[in-house]
Amino acid sequence: MSDVIALIFDFDDTLAPDSTSGFLADIGVDVQRFWKDQVDPLLFQQDWDPVPAYLYQMIELSKSQANGSITQERLEDWGRRLPLHAGVETLFGRLRAMVKEQHPQVQLEFYLISSGIGDVVRHTAIAHEFTDIWASEFVYDAQGGIQFPKRVVSFTDKTRYLFHIQKGIIGAGSRNKPFEVNKKIAQDKLRIPFEQMIFVGDGYTDIPCFSLIRRSGGVAFGVWDPKHREKRSRAWGFIQEGRVSNLNQARYDEEAELYQWLEEAVESLAGRISLNNRIYRG
Numbered sequence: 531m532s533d534v535i536a537l538i539f540d541f542d543d544t545l546a547p548d549s550t551s552g553f554l555a556d557i558g559v560d561v562q563r564f565w566k567d568q569v570d571p572l573l574f575q576q577d578w579d580p581v582p583a584y585l586y587q588m589i590e591l592s593k594s595q596a597n598g599s600i601t602q603e604r605l606e607d608w609g610r611r612l613p614l615h616a617g618v619e620t621l622f623g624r625l626r627a628m629v630k631e632q633h634p635q636v637q638l639e640f641y642l643i644s645s646g647i648g649d650v651v652r653h654t655a656i657a658h659e660f661t662d663i664w665a666s667e668f669v670y671d672a673q674g675g676i677q678f679p680k681r682v683v684s685f686t687d688k689t690r691y692l693f694h695i696q697k698g699i700i701g702a703g704s705r706n707k708p709f710e711v712n713k714k715i716a717q718d719k720l721r722i723p724f725e726q727m728i729f730v731g732d733g734y735t736d737i738p739c740f741s742l743i744r745r746s747g748g749v750a751f752g753v754w755d756p757k758h759r760e761k762r763s764r765a766w767g768f769i770q771e772g773r774v775s776n777l778n779q780a781r782y783d784e785e786a787e788l789y790q791w792l793e794e795a796v797e798s799l800a801g802r803i804s805l806n807n808r809i810y811r812g
Contacts, residue, residue, distance in 0.1 A: 534637045535799050536695050536722045540731035541644035541651050543755045544780055546614045549646050553608045557597045581645050581684035585666060592675045599675035602649050609653030617782030622659040625796055633800040643691045645683050645735045662700045664691045686738045696720050724748050728795050749795045753780040
């Protein structure tokens with residue numbers, strides 16, 4: 531039995547406030563108008579998918595020079611300054627220490643799967659905590675501005691990366707192998723089975739991951755940002771529809787209920803792995 535647990539996070543509104551809206555506000559864009567007047571017409575009048583719609587409108591904004599060219603440097607700089615939810619920066623160390631103390635033979639890994647912008651999330655204060663990060667990516671033109679999306683991570687695209695984690699197709703060595711994830715691997719050769727995964731997310735793009743993880747015996751937590759209470763009803767719908775195992779505010783300090791549930795879920799999976807390993811050796 532695999533002795534690895536994967537704790538997988540969405541990013542925007544899960545570990546931090548919406549990073550794209552934050553970036554746009556930081557460069558002087560009217561954020562509400564951007565989403566309502568630029569992105570929404572593509573969704574509701576032209577049948578665009580939500581993620582390429584917002585990426586396209588960011589490219590158009592950059593080309594217009596209304597708020598300056600959107601460059602890789604500006605995105606990375608915002609990532610370094612991006613605020614995180616309470617307790618996030620110490621979350622990973624606390625969970626690792628708990629597993630090491632109670633179940634030293636079990637390995638805990640963290641992953642990030644986001645519909646946000648990779649050059650932002652890879653430069654946050656917590657980027658080094660993740661074994662791998664998958665997010666939407668831009669190609670840049672000769673002047674350094676965003677030119678075209680080279681990766682779009684949306685809805686069921688997110689589940690693709692769950693299979694990457696399951697099969698161990700992770701890290702720098704897995705890049706430039708876009709079809710590797712489709713290879714069939716025997717159940718006993720999987721690096722991390724779905725039932726040893728915990729997924730934490732907040733939004734509609736996370737629903738396929740919620741469903742796959744729960745259906746496969748893993749754990750899915752829904753969260754909502756306490757600074758945006760209007761999003762709580764959306765998150766509550768995930769509970770009513772059976773998408774998630776639990777629903778909590780996106781706070782991760784030691785006293786937060788979400789952190790305590792995460793600790794319980796990790797400890798439970800680690801205990802099950804330890805027990806099964808002892809049985810196999812016996």
